[in-house]
Amino acid sequence: MELKGWDNLGRNLDDTLHHQFKGLMEFLADPILVNGRTWNNSLQIDVAAAIGVKSPGQVRTIKSILEKMGIIKINSLNMRIIPTSNSVITPLGEVLLALVSIEERIGEIAAENHQIRKSIETMYESFYVKALIQYHFPDGARKSDSRTPFHPLHATIKALHKYHSLDKWEWYLLNTFILENENPTQEQQFDNAINQYRAHTVTFSKADITENEKGHQYFPQYLGLSGLVTFQKVGRTWERMELGGNYTDIINCILDTNFINCFFNNNLSVLNEEIDWDDDEHAEGLENYE
DNA sequence: TTCGAAGGCGTTACGACAAG
DNA sequence: CTTGTCGTAACGCCTTCGAA
Numbered sequence: 585m586e587l588k589g590w591d592n593l594g595r596n597l598d599d600t601l602h603h604q605f606k607g608l609m610e611f612l613a614d615p616i617l618v619n620g621r622t623w624n625n626s627l628q629i630d631v632a633a634a635i636g637v638k639s640p641g642q643v644r645t646i647k648s649i650l651e652k653m654g655i656i657k658i659n660s661l662n663m664r665i666i667p668t669s670n671s672v673i674t675p676l677g678e679v680l681l682a683l684v685s686i687e688e689r690i691g692e693i694a695a696e697n698h699q700i701r702k703s704i705e706t707m708y709e710s711f712y713v714k715a716l717i718q719y720h721f722p723d724g725a726r727k728s729d730s731r732t733p734f735h736p737l738h739a740t741i742k743a744l745h746k747y748h749s750l751d752k753w754e755w756y757l758l759n760t761f762i763l764e765n766e767n768p769t770q771e772q773q774f775d776n777a778i779n780q781y782r783a784h785t786v787t788f789s790k791a792d793i794t795e796n797e798k799g800h801q802y803f804p805q806y807l808g809l810s811g812l813v814t815f816q817k818v819g820r821t822w823e824r825m826e827l828g829g830n831y832t833d834i835i836n837c838i839l840d841t842n843f844i845n846c847f848f849n850n851n852l853s854v855l856n857e858e859i860d861w862d863d864d865e866h867a868e869g870l871e872n873y874e
Numbered sequence: 875t876t877c878g879a880a881g882g883c884g885t886t887a888c889g890a891c892a893a894g
Numbered sequence: 895c896t897t898g899t900c901g902t903a904a905c906g907c908c909t910t911c912g913a914a
Contacts, residue, residue, distance in 0.1 A: 591879080591880090592879090592880095593878085593879070595906090595907095596905090596906065596907095624875095624876085625875080625876075637907090637908085638907090638908070639908065639909080640876095641877095641878090641879095641908070641909070641910085642907080642908060642909095644876090644877070644878065644879090645878080645879075645907095645908085648877095648878065648879080663876080795880095796880080796881095797880095797881075798880090798881080798905090798906090801904085801905075801906080
């Protein structure tokens, strides 16, 4: 049976990316460096040099992941506008910039102090919770199979809630079948597939993954950073994911069927603190993590 | 020409096994 | 039990390519 991952960008979210983002913002903040240029190849080459990557193609990948995470404004880097750090960064991006700066300043203390390290980690978690709430596929979970806006966090949390945990192959089954939000047909197909797998009537190997074979690498990594999901790891690869113990009110909020309606219909934006829930219960859930 | 992104490919980590 | 070797799989950087 063929397994297919959701589309993904091949970029890890880690210290390196955080600092590349900071480097990009520092570059754009300096009019002398930007030198009146719009977002063209020449500018990208200079940005590449400034943030320590080797090609403008990589700068574009970084731009793309920062956009999807809601760290920079979508299309704020384009060929018509001369960018500045202020015209590009989102409120969520400001949070990340602050976190990276804090981490740099107290880095030495933090290295020796478990408590402080833990606090920083928690701050990054709440940052990534917000980033993932707004992270979605506006053009479909997998371009080859779908064109409907899709919210991967919602789909994952919902599956984890129902099936308690997902191993790597169950994760690929989720990716293979679930391509739309709240689609009962797809959910039934996924249910059949996961039950067969759990009954050991089918087994999978790497060779069964025919599309987006790194689907297990990137999005699960993002989930882990948010603390919403935890992973049982063997060495450096994960075997099983389940809901983290914390953030239960956020998780309940994401599970609510209104969540998707609000997200896609009301232009829900955690970036700009414009969440406008129908009832107060949801709003409280989010406020705890502002 | 510029774009996004799939996946190729070099590097690294793991695990099995043998030898000390 | 520890150390060393080696084959395999995972990782992740970044090249390449189809599309616009």
